[in-house]
Amino acid sequence: MGHEVRGVVAPSKGAPVTVTTVQVPDPGPGEALVAVQACGVCRTDLHYREGGINNEFPFLLGHEAAGVVEAVGAGVETLAPGDFVILNWRAVCGHCRACRRGKPWYCFATHNATQSMRLADGTALSPALGIGAFTEKTLVHSGQCTKVNPAIAPEIAGLLGCGVMAGLGAALNTGGIIRGDSVAVIGCGGVGDAAIAGARLAGATTIIGIDVEERKLRWASDFGATHTVNARECDVVAAVQAYTGGFGADVVIDAVGRPETWRQAFFARDLAGTVVLVGVPTPELMVPDIPLLEFFSRGGALKSSWYGDCLPERDFPMLVELHLQGRLPLEKFVSETITLEDVETAFEKMQRGEVLRSVVLLP
Numbered sequence: 001m002g003h004e005v006r007g008v009v010a011p012s013k014g015a016p017v018t019v020t021t022v023q024v025p026d027p028g029p030g031e032a033l034v035a036v037q038a039c040g041v042c043r044t045d046l047h048y049r050e051g052g053i054n055n056e057f058p059f060l061l062g063h064e065a066a067g068v069v070e071a072v073g074a075g076v077e078t079l080a081p082g083d084f085v086i087l088n089w090r091a092v093c094g095h096c097r098a099c100r101r102g103k104p105w106y107c108f109a110t111h112n113a114t115q116s117m118r119l120a121d122g123t124a125l126s127p128a129l130g131i132g133a134f135t136e137k138t139l140v141h142s143g144q145c146t147k148v149n150p151a152i153a154p155e156i157a158g159l160l161g162c163g164v165m166a167g168l169g170a171a172l173n174t175g176g177i178i179r180g181d182s183v184a185v186i187g188c189g190g191v192g193d194a195a196i197a198g199a200r201l202a203g204a205t206t207i208i209g210i211d212v213e214e215r216k217l218r219w220a221s222d223f224g225a226t227h228t229v230n231a232r233e234c235d236v237v238a239a240v241q242a243y244t245g246g247f248g249a250d251v252v253i254d255a256v257g258r259p260e261t262w263r264q265a266f267f268a269r270d271l272a273g274t275v276v277l278v279g280v281p282t283p284e285l286m287v288p289d290i291p292l293l294e295f296f297s298r299g300g301a302l303k304s305s306w307y308g309d310c311l312p313e314r315d316f317p318m319l320v321e322l323h324l325q326g327r328l329p330l331e332k333f334v335s336e337t338i339t340l341e342d343v344e345t346a347f348e349k350m351q352r353g354e355v356l357r358s359v360v361l362l363p
């Protein structure tokens with residue numbers, strides 16, 4: 001049995017992606033087959049294509065997706081055909097040492113489908129972030145499907161499955177931003193703008209958006225930045241201090257993930273402030289020399305944010321409701337809707353800084 005569908009595959013390191021036939025098995029025990037309705041193009045897909053994540057080519061790309069459950073395997077009781085879901089890459093196991101200690105957002109043994117999706121010649125595909133959703137149908141673990149209110153448009157909902165959740169969660173969960181905080185966000189792409197939206201939702205009074213592109217700074221203001229800084233034109237640390245009474249920000253979020261931006265985050269926070277690294281560095285990057293005494297005397301917390309420390313079951317339905325109530329403008333992340341054939345072009349637009357998110361819509 002199984003299904004033959006079209007999917008976007010990265011065949012080898014650095015090569016352009018192609019749309020090709022993908023074989024998707026019927027769901028086995030614990031699995032779900034999902035008809036994908038929309039899937040956003042994330043920078044992490046490009047990292048996969050460039051071999052920046054691992055070398056397990058060929059990849060089935062796409063992981064910021066929403067769709068409708070088509071079939072479930074044996075033993076799946078929490079989902080039924082027809083359910084509208086956002087796919088997640090944190091299907092918590094409930095048993096690992098993080099889960100047992102009451103911190104399931106760190107789960108170290110998350111579930112994925114056990115069967116492989118394959119190319120027509122039988123080659124097994126590595127699905128991006130255990131999802132692989134630039135395809136008409138995808139096979140995931142049932143725990144990777146989070147039911148949400150179907151009143152939200154799929155192209156908006158899908159974005160909560162990765163980058164937008166990572167940014168919102170970096171602000172709300174990892175950064176713990178509360179009303180009255182001052183916040184700086186370095187890198188105002190999809191993830192950084194979501195962090196800005198999260199800071200606004202939490203009641204931060206000063207929100208400084210920092211980027212190297214003027215267009216990105218305009219969008220950052222639109223999401224709630226009270227001040228913007230062009231990192232090409234001025235000293236980022238001095239600018240953040242100037243907007244925070246000379247002290248630095250309570251929380252600084254690095255949504256780029258490079259040594260220079262992390263260093264700026266480190267020095268742009270107030271005493272006892274928090275740095276959140278949500279941008280993903282590539283393996284060759286090194287932390288620059290910082291005197292150990294600076295770590296001690298500045299105090300506070302230096303954190304990383306994996307997927308915004310989210311719990312999909314807790315956070316996705318809540319964020320969808322906030323959006324439907326008009327309190328979280330998720331629709332602003334959708335720069336354009338495209339087809340499967342346009343993913344390579346969307347990567348180019350992303351690299352030129354022209355879009356926040358291109359979202360593939362499937363008929």
Ligand SMILES: NC(=O)c1ccc[n+]([C@@H]2O[C@H](COP(=O)([O-])OP(=O)(O)OC[C@H]3O[C@@H](n4cnc5c(N)ncnc54)[C@H](O)[C@@H]3O)[C@@H](O)[C@H]2O)c1
Binds near residue numbers: 261
């Ligand atoms: N931690 C997670 O769970 C998680 C999840 C999704 C994405 N990410 C990562 O988050 C990062 C951002 O993703 P995105 O989709 O927003 O990418 P993006 O390309 O849309 O945004 C990056 C932004 O950073 C800006 N920028 C680049 N260099 C800069 C500098 N030196 N100073 C200031 N700004 C600079 C760019 O102009 C751009 O606006 C990526 O590394 C991505 O892999 C992390």
Ligand SMILES: [Zn+2]
Binds near residue numbers: 092093094095097098
């Ligand atoms: Zn676990």
Ligand SMILES: [Zn+2]
Binds near residue numbers: 043044045063163
């Ligand atoms: Zn992503």
